[in-house]
Amino acid sequence: MKNQRKNDIKQKSKLESEIYAVIKTILNLAQKYQSGNLKDNFFQKSIKSATNDLLSINISLSKHELQLPEMLKRMNFVDEYYQAIDIINKIHPLEFPTEIFPKSVSTSFLEIPKITSEITSSFITLMDALKLKDFYDEDLIFGLFTDLKNQYSKFPGLELSKVKLQKINQEFMNNPRRISTNKNYRDLIVDELYTLFNDFKRKLNLEP
Numbered sequence: 001m002k003n004q005r006k007n008d009i010k011q012k013s014k015l016e017s018e019i020y021a022v023i024k025t026i027l028n029l030a031q032k033y034q035s036g037n038l039k040d041n042f043f044q045k046s047i048k049s050a051t052n053d054l055l056s057i058n059i060s061l062s063k064h065e066l067q068l069p070e071m072l073k074r075m076n077f078v079d080e081y082y083q084a085i086d087i088i089n090k091i092h093p094l095e096f097p098t099e100i101f102p103k104s105v106s107t108s109f110l111e112i113p114k115i116t117s118e119i120t121s122s123f124i125t126l127m128d129a130l131k132l133k134d135f136y137d138e139d140l141i142f143g144l145f146t147d148l149k150n151q152y153s154k155f156p157g158l159e160l161s162k163v164k165l166q167k168i169n170q171e172f173m174n175n176p177r178r179i180s181t182n183k184n185y186r187d188l189i190v191d192e193l194y195t196l197f198n199d200f201k202r203k204l205n206l207e208p
Helices: 002-034 040-063 068-075 078-090 109-130 138-153 159-174 176-181 183-203
Strands: none
Touching: 002 040, 002 068, 002 078, 040 068, 040 078, 040 109, 068 078, 109 138, 109 183, 138 159, 138 176, 159 176, 159 183, 176 183
16 A cells, blocks of 8 residues: 555656646746747747647546546646646647648647547447447437547547447447347447447557
């Protein structure tokens, strides 16, 4: 127990240090750019790299069940964080890789851990429902698919995964009775969802 607590404290300190370093980097880059000491191309690339680092930190916070707002308050670093987010948001999304910031999505980094958790929960709930031995509720599955799609739409990137999810959902829509009467068919749907779920986790570096 003591070792676990020690590891938790060490992990929290590590993430706090990473947050501090990335935010300071973004703020310093913006200051140098505004003073004319950085070329536009270098500034764009540097902000892009720092943004990717910030996204990775948010995902790590979710993985370790840490709350970013609480951490920022403890660090007395809320204002600086929002300044950095404001700098990122002022840069046109098309300047960033489409796999990170698709044209149609605008998501606050403060929401990333929450959305990640909700997507994970939606996947697991849907797959568990489909694996029930005695299953007769098509409306339930329809609702769970809708919930998963709604959560997916909030996350930046995942465009290809969203297409795959829509295909799986369409398969269910085309065969609702088969879903409720054929367990083997439900197992096939679960396998497809599980593959998509693993792709989601790999994209976010949530598994080795």
